[in-house]
Amino acid sequence: DQQVKQNSPSLSVQEGRISILNCDYTNSMFDYFLWYKKYPAEGPTFLISISSIKDKNEDGRFTVFLNKSAKHLSLHIVPSQPGDSAVYFCAARADYKLSFGAGTTVTVRA
Amino acid sequence: GAGVSQSPSNKVTEKGKDVELRCDPISGHTALYWYRQSLGQGLEFLIYFQGNSAPDKSGLPSDRFSAERTGGSVSTLTIQRTQQEDSAVYLCASSFSGGGTNYNEQFFGPGTRLTVL
Numbered sequence: 001d002q003q004v005k006q007n008s009p010s011l012s013v014q015e016g017r018i019s020i021l022n023c024d025y026t027n028s029m030f031d032y033f034l035w036y037k038k039y040p041a042e043g044p045t046f047l048i049s050i051s052s053i054k055d056k057n058e059d060g061r062f063t064v065f066l067n068k069s070a071k072h073l074s075l076h077i078v079p080s081q082p083g084d085s086a087v088y089f090c091a092a093r094a095d096y097k098l099s100f101g102a103g104t105t106v107t108v109r110a
Numbered sequence: 111g112a113g114v115s116q117s118p119s120n121k122v123t124e125k126g127k128d129v130e131l132r133c134d135p136i137s138g139h140t141a142l143y144w145y146r147q148s149l150g151q152g153l154e155f156l157i158y159f160q161g162n163s164a165p166d167k168s169g170l171p172s173d174r175f176s177a178e179r180t181g182g183s184v185s186t187l188t189i190q191r192t193q194q195e196d197s198a199v200y201l202c203a204s205s206f207s208g209g210g211t212n213y214n215e216q217f218f219g220p221g222t223r224l225t226v227l
Contacts, residue, residue, distance in 0.1 A: 004152070032213040043114065043201055043218030044153070051213075089152060096141065096160070096208025098216065100152035 003027045004092050006101035014109050019077040021104050023090030026071065030092035030099075033066060035075045038087045038103070047088070048075070080108045112136070114219035116202050122225045123192055131187045131222045135204030142179055143205075143216060144187050148198040156200075159185065160208050192226045199223050 005024045013019045031052045036044035050057040050064045050073070057064050063076045077084055085108045090101040115134045123129050135142050144156040155169040159179040179185040189196055203216040
């Protein structure tokens with residue numbers, strides 16, 4: 001029973017352009033949504049979060065949008081940089097538990 | 111300061127053997143989590159420790175899996191009679207607390223890659 005889904009396993013984008021990562025969820029009890037970034041052989045690192053009472057949160061080049069009615073969130077990275085190449089996991093919190101999507105591998109082309 | 115550390119980084123074992131995976135959380139973090147990431151999958155919640163409260167073991171896939179946290183710090187995940195489907199990366203995370211009105215960032219260790227032959 002996958003409560004958080006990332007339907008795009010990979011994304012390739014040119015340096016300087018926008019990267020848009022998408023995530024869908026099913027559990028209306030989630031109160032926080034997060035994005036984590038993971039490099040090979042390292043643990044995931046926290047990138048940005050958004051409370052369920054907000055619809056947008058921005059931190060530098062990263063913006064997360066939440067559409068509760070559609071149970072959908074997205075991460076925008078602009079401009080994309082080579083160091084952004086990594087796996088991005090969408091996650092959602094209910095109480096203290098995080099449910100993760102399967103991840104989207106982003107490749108930023110020079 | 112030091113982050114979450116895990117050992118070993120890689121473990122290869124034979125089917126039927128027992129394995130122990132260790133996690134050292136960030137000092138002062140009261141919440142500790144174990145996750146598992148199988149190939150092509152997202153992180154799967156296994157178990158949660160919060161202070162001295164009884165752990166939430168609801169994510170453990172079978173009774174072959176167990177975990178303990180000694181002295182509110184170091185945690186050990188034990189898998190008995192390993193099976194090939196146990197092969198995965200096992201990740202540990204810690205945070206200041208689990209729930210609450212704000213999100214307390216979970217800091218992840220680098221993981222232990224377990225391969226069961």
